[in-house]
Amino acid sequence: MRITELLQDATIDLGVKVNSKEEAIDHLVDLMVKGRNITDREEYKKGILAREANGTTGIGGGIAIPHSKNKAVTKAGLASMTVPDGVDYEAMDGEPSDVFFMIAAPAEGSDVHLEALSRLSVILMDPVFKDSLLKATSKEEYLALIDKKETEKFPEEAAKEEEKPAVQEEKADDGTIRVLAVTACPTGIAHTFMAAESLENKAKEMGITLKAETNGSGGAKNVLTKEEIENCDGIIVAADKNVEMARFDGKQVLQTKVADGINKPEELIQTILDKKAPTYHHSGAAAQEDSAEGESVGRQIYKHLMNGVSHMLPFVIGGGILIALAFLVDNQAINPANFGKNTPLAALLKTIGEQAFGFMLPILAGFIAMSIADRPGLAIGFVGGALANGGYTFANIMAYDSAKAVSSGFIGALFAGFVGGYIMVLLRKLFDKLPSALEGLKPILLFPVCGILIMGVVMIAVNPVVGAINTGLNNFLSSMSGTSSILLGAVLGGMMSIDMGGPFNKAAYVFGTAQLTVANAGPEQYAIMAAVMAGGMVPPLAIALCTTFFKNRFTESERKSGVVNYIMGLSFITEGAIPFAAGDPIHILPPCIVGSAVAGALSMAFKCGLPAPHGGIFVIGVITNPVQYLISVVVGAVIGMIVMSFTKKPLNK
Known part of the structure; x- marks a missing residue:
């Protein structure tokens, strides 16, 4: 199924102005409603947001492809819009996104839309084509550009068959395919194909023959043959899920994230060419065990x-x-x-x-x-x-x-x-x-x-x-009291901010939830969980406060994103602070750690207790000493904001 068969006039909007990621999603969902692709707007949007929670679909280069396979979808379809001014969509490269395609896929039935999606992912890797979409002044021109590019990249099957001998002769003249690649992501919709296309395009620029196998939702495509594996220099496995590895036994294999396939194709290819990738040895065990090769x-x-x-x-x-x-x-x-x-x-x-x-x-x-x-x-x-x-x-x-x-x-x-x-x-x-x-x-x-x-x-x-x-x-x-318990609260609270979702954060959270599993868990165990949650709520709140009261420290897009962190922080979603911390870790992380440590310590000092492992402000009714707990979180967030106002200097006008 071609891309233009999934798009319609009603689901295209050009020259849109949106101010945030949420507004962008809302506008695209509205286009889906206009195209009669979905029956339940909120259910479909919930699916889109759930996918974004697993990782941004802003793939970089100004492109975003949000998607959901959802029971609210009546027929497969695409919605598209251009945003000339760009909008912060939390893209992988940190740059604004200006060309959007949203995919709606029925929960049941055929996956025919995935073929069109893979085509979309491929053609958008051409920056000239992407810019032409951004400059389109009418829906007719927009559709014509897509149709022309799709025909250019994916000619009809008969034409493909005619071209095969020429392609084979070109490869034969070259001798062999030097580099092979396998790409895969957990959902297998967009990133899988983007990584494959990025690697193939970079290989052409480098004068190298590369073949990429994609492990998408529609199954493996362009599967590597035994002969190709035997004759290649090495294999790049850019995957965030398990792929079949036994076939690579004895070959040079570089295993990495699918995002690296999109963002670092030249580095990956050069590693294979320089023979710096480790030799893979299949153990005959699980795929997970095999993937541990080369890992600490x-x-x-x-x-x-x-x-x-x-x-x-x-x-x-x-x-x-x-x-x-x-x-x-x-x-x-x-x-x-x-x-x-x-x-x-x-x-x-x-x-x-x-x-x-x-x-x-x-x-x-x-x-x-x-x-x-x-x-x-x-x-x-x-x-x-x-x-x-x-x-x-x-x-x-x-x-x-x-x-x-x-x-x-x-x-x-x-x-x-x-x-x-x-x-x-x-x-x-x-x-x-x-x-x-x-x-x-x-x-x-x-x-x-x-x-x-x-x-x-x-x-x-x-x-x-x-x-x-x-x-x-x-x-x-249970025996800890006074200073020792307060110190424990400070340490656990601070750990929640050190890497926000990383090993330290997870260690503190797992330690807190483990206390709830103790037989006859009581105030001592609940106090630990309360300190952990307080520490996790502070980073988004501190950032939100700083973007509100110290606006000159942040860009316009950061200030708009900061408002969302009020909700994230109150909901105990520490990850809301990640985009800020990733963009400026030296000036963002230390204030967050200080604020979280203060909140955790105060929660312990006030003997607050939490028998639930999550919930943020919404479980305040079951927290012991709820007023003191709110004070702990607010004081920690305010201290984090104040420290941040010193570490993060005003932007140059």
């Missing part, structure tokens, strides 16, 4: 841990907030010992929340193990996490009493996840020696039975030790 041990551990945490968080947040709501709607006076379940509604909320919470540790362990050993590791890690949560030991398995068992908690689940994953890796290596006739038995019988048995024995054996460590840590935290 710390980076591998972080990736495995984050895989577990990312899958665990929905259970933490959903269950935690439901439990917090149960306390909010309950009447403690009825029976203080049964607080949270004294009324039918409270009992309903708390029961559901507790069940969700019960899955946290098994999910954490299961997906850590899966990250290490692929799907066979999931069941092993899941069982290990459940045993850690239950506190099973050889001393109590004959007469188990959950009330007396000592759970090894979060630490035990971490142990189970990593050990379970490597148990599976070991089993895979051991079973490689079995006859090939037994290959089919491995995933359905040998791996789960042997893996779960070994994992169970290991966890039951170590639970007493890990449980004692977990209990000791909880007792230590």
